Amino acid sequence: MVTMRAVVSTKDGKSKQIEIPEDRQNSLYGKKIGDTLDGSVLGFQGIKIKITGGSDKDGFPMRPDFPGMRRKRILLTGGVGFKPAREGLRKKKNIRGNTISNDISQVNFIVVEGTIEESKGENQ
Secondary structure (H helix, E strand, O other), rough: OOOOEEEEEEOOOOOOEEOOOHHHHOOOOOOOOOOOHHHOOOOOOOOEEEEEEEEOOOOEOOOOOOOOEEEEEEEEOOOOOOOOOOOOOOEEEEEOOOOOOEEEEEEEEEEEEEOOOOOOOOOO
16 A cells, blocks of 8 residues: 655645555545545644645646546646646646545645644644
8 A cells, every 4th residue: 555645735835744644545535636625634623625636656646637546648738747848739648537546645735724733633
């Protein structure tokens, strides 16, 4: 099993990286980019967090407009996973779907409601 990390970004531009214990990883499986969760999934009480992205065990990014859990090589014109050097440039790149599975090693979150400092259950 891959160790999963969470990067939680706040509204003031700070971020906190934590490792997600295996017992809490199961509650994230099947969730998609854009889903809002309770902060207790990561050990933060009293906050709401939103999934904004992530990457798999080999470093391929999750893309919000690609459904499913699989990795696939698709033709991209821009966006997550490819930044074109000039207009009109297209390229085939490997990307991961928008659903969290056991192959995901990093999940990015943003705090939607509350603050990390106010939450009493810091990280556990």
